[in-house]
Amino acid sequence: MHPVAAAVPRLTALAEREAVRRIARAFEAAGHELALVGGPVRDALLDRPVTDLDFTTSARPDDTARILKPLAAGMWDAGRAFGTIAAKVAGETVEITTYRSDVYVPSSRKPEVAFGDTLDGDLRRRDFTVNAIAVRLPSLAIVDPADGIAGVLARRLTTPSPAVESFDEDPLRMLRAARFTSQLGFSLDPEGADAMRALASRIEVVSPERVRDELLKLLATDDPVPGLELLVDTGLAALVLPELPALALTSDAQHRHKDVYRHSLTVLQQAIALEHARHPGEAPDVVLRVAALLHDIGKPATRRFEAGGAVTFHHHDVVGAKMARKRLKALRLPNAQVDEVAQLIELHQRFFGYGDPSAGSGHRAQWTDSAVRRYVRDAEDQLERLHILTRADVTTRNERKARRLARAYDDLERRIGELAEQEQLDAMRPELDGEAIMRELGLKPGREVGEAYRFLLELRLEEGLLGEDEAARRLHAWWDARQAG
Known part of the structure; x- marks a missing residue:
């Protein structure tokens, strides 16, 4: 059976989840387009567990929030400026994003957001073809303008537009390429790797927080090594994590x-x-x-x-x-x-x-x-x-x-x-606390109490548990010697 045909029951099951059905009915009733997009569709095609429910819609963020409100047990802005509203519906967390395109300009560290009007246009501006596949709801029609299904079948990462244009528009996509290499076990096509080498310096327009998030997502995969190797080989690591390529010390005979x-x-x-x-x-x-x-x-x-x-x-x-x-x-x-x-x-x-x-x-x-x-x-x-x-x-x-x-x-x-x-090794504290030390030695809070505490901690580390009476006796002996000194 063709892999796409084999995925149809999985896509149908995905559309029949209670959260998906409720949201699909609500957006249809409001006269707005809605589609499952990106990760959930890709993972269903790969027969991977679908844990994220991501949607794209013709509705603007304010309309999305209005439609979701009666359905949601909770709702929050996951990035309203970027067109994304998140909610808890039927026990599942969902994110719904308005059709959009993000473009960096040389003077900005954050992308400028422009909302779109068509699903096809939204998909063509996405990072990789394997993430540019959508399933319209409730019709279950598959929309694949960039031939992403072929990328899934070949286990190959390619960009819907020329890689140089795609990575120039949003340099964070270069880090996402590394992450997907590890997360999905896919390889980046040569055009994409060449574009990463040519545009590595563009990553400097991306905020440190967004770079951090992608690096941590990469490290959270089961095998981050392929993605890390891609970052090093393309020169991107030298800019975002230069200590890593610096480890490749030159050896000699x-x-x-x-x-x-x-x-x-x-x-x-x-x-x-x-x-x-x-x-x-x-x-x-x-x-x-x-x-x-x-x-x-x-x-x-x-x-x-x-x-x-x-x-x-x-x-x-x-x-x-x-x-x-x-x-x-x-x-x-x-x-x-x-x-x-x-x-x-x-x-x-x-x-x-x-x-x-x-x-x-x-x-x-x-x-x-x-x-x-x-x-x-x-x-x-x-x-x-x-x-x-x-x-x-x-x-x-x-x-x-x-x-x-x-x-x-x-x-x-x-x-x-x-x-x-x-x-009780996990406690690793002296047997007399600060209050007991002050009581034993007649002290008020101050530097001397801290010194006595450190003495008892050293004693605890050296000899283990002594009992409170013996700890008090040693404390007095230490104090008397200290005073005499």
Whole structure:
């Protein structure tokens, strides 16, 4: 059976969803055209789950809002200036956008919006032919003016208009090309790739927030690597995430070391695999994925050649954390996510050396219980992410070394579990809080209370739980010695 014919039952089922039926009836009664468009149609053709309900209409945004109001449990502007109204209808989130075309002008960082009057015209101005397919409602007539179905069947991304014109009109489409390469497993046609190379600098007119959103959507796919490779190969990454292509360090016959760029892509893939295995069904953890991709960006700045052909990257974790913080702030990531990524990058080297045979006999010879407590304390609520990132960072082809590192980390996780069960490790606080310290020492709030708290925290990390009476005794001894000093 032809793939389009096979998709008809899926498109029919899509049109029969309660939310779709209600909306279609309402717009027909109001005398406006309505069609399912883009992602839902494309995904139905590909036999992929349809999770987004996107519509396009001849109605202007104010009319769309008026028509939706009686149907919606909630309604909000998803971008009224861009023609989009979102609503919750029959338990599903829908977005309805007026026929439009978006055009960037050289002096603007945001597209100018012009509303259109025909579905055919709207589709011809869309990003890729595979997203320029619509199904009219309620007739279920397929509208495909740019031959997008052929693109779906060939698993090829092409633009409805010449690629140079399309990417010049909306440079964000170049990032979307990378995202769809990974999300759909499609390849960008040569004309599109050439246009990306020629117009890469046009991405600078796009706001950092929109660039950020596309990069995060790319990283949220099951395999971001093809899209990232497209960004690097076309020169776009050098403008939006320059730390990534900078990882492609030049190697030579004398100084042999891993290809840091390839290593980073592998770490990202392995982190995603571990994320799926350890937390099946959960939403993609973009903080973990950003940290995995950028964990070694400090290496180019810290690379040093040593005698005998060795190469070192001392303190690349600290340098990389600072670099990541700067880049992610420029991309307008929320401060909390910036802090989380930077913390993971700064900690990602901490484990290596645990269980190193050169450190003594047995795994425990190198890391004391105190060191394990500090590892947990420094990771804070990032511990699970750090577990995944550290395991994913092992990309050696030496199977013996890989097995040894895996066993060592198994041992570390086991010890963390044992200590957590014994000592409430997740709390990681002194047994006396600030109020108790002031009561024991007769102090008022101030610097000395903070110093006493830090003393007790160090004691907790070094020796574990002591009990409140012993903690108080040690506190008094410390205070007496401090006063005498």
